[in-house]
Amino acid sequence: MIDIKLTEEPLDISACVEWVMSPECGGIDVFIGTVRNATKGKTVLRLEFEAYEPMALKEMQKIADQTMQKWPVQKILLHHRTGTLAIGEVPVIIAVAAAHRDAAFDACRYIIDTLKQTVPIWKREIFEDGEVWVAAHP
Amino acid sequence: MIDIKLTEEPLDISACVEWVMSPECGGIDVFIGTVRNATKGKTVLRLEFEAYEPMALKEMQKIADQTMQKWPVQKILLHHRTGTLAIGEVPVIIAVAAAHRDAAFDACRYIIDTLKQTVPIWKREIFEDGEVWVAAHP
């Protein structure tokens, strides 16, 4: 089972974990991204996330489908936020349930690594003295 | 910061995640063990966990200390339950917060792998027609 979501609303960690839990699964790995208060020593005020929504959802679904093919996992949840996020808020939650923990860990890590490479979502860091689209320039 | 706990009470996933979240950390990895309804095709009714408590706490603390030395992580939470657990309940939660996700993933995996090798906690699986101490025999 796969649950993909792109939303402006705060992500609900408990609900996400609950969704992946199931009596056939012994191991759940959850990755939670949070907004850090600094990048390279510079104070970050907030982040803004923009998505090309239909394509982002399609790419997120692709990653989940590939993951299901590569590892024996039962459930994959992948939620990403858009809009303005304050320090400490959660832009992304990935939760994977599997019978055995190795698959859950490997799958979860594959999903976040691949998401960061392929899913059309852009992050803008807002500093006191300016702002920058992350990763845009070499 | 390290938070180690061995308890007969149900583990509180939300509280654990909340505890590790911090504004300096961008990546949190959480491993949640759950009681599976079957082992090698045999229906499991419940599990019973027994710990040699003072030594188990000491070994859990050692693992957390080693992990702090090996990886740049800010917070480690390691909670384990004892007593009788029903299917779907959570025997173990490990949560690791780090500035970057690689350290969080590696540290979390190291902790669960090492816990399963060194911490004096024993699991008994109760089936319809008997019970077995897991891993006791070759």
Place this chain on the structure above:
Amino acid sequence: MKLNVLAFGIAKDIFSGSAIDVELTGEATVTALRISLENQFPRLKQLASYMVAVNNEYASAEDVLQLRDEIAIIPPVSGG
């Protein structure tokens, strides 16, 4: 052929808008689109990289664009 191209992230800043019209003469490949855009907006060449998406899929250099395609400029992604 006049194509409407969507922009996201820093591409919106570069185009000063979330979409732009591009007039292509000759074969309307992805490469032709990139060359035309880079001529008009040299800042595109300063990006670490950028991709073109056609109908919500990453496109290859030689893919041919059609009038009804949904075309988008995808600067380096940074989700997660």
Place this chain on the structure above:
Amino acid sequence: MKLNVLAFGIAKDIFSGSAIDVELTGEATVTALRISLENQFPRLKQLASYMVAVNNEYASAEDVLQLRDEIAIIPPVSGG
């Protein structure tokens, strides 16, 4: 020397109790304790392995046991 030895997990079943007294003559090493226990409880030898802990630390074969030590038999652990 008479030592009190704690038992956990399957060792409790083997000893029929959560602790047992063991009388050791000669040097009271961990190895001597293991030999004595295995003579009295041959089922110990059927375990995948087992360790001896002294004062909440895993002990080595040659470690010498003292009267006041907290000694425990640690069958294969299976937490998590």
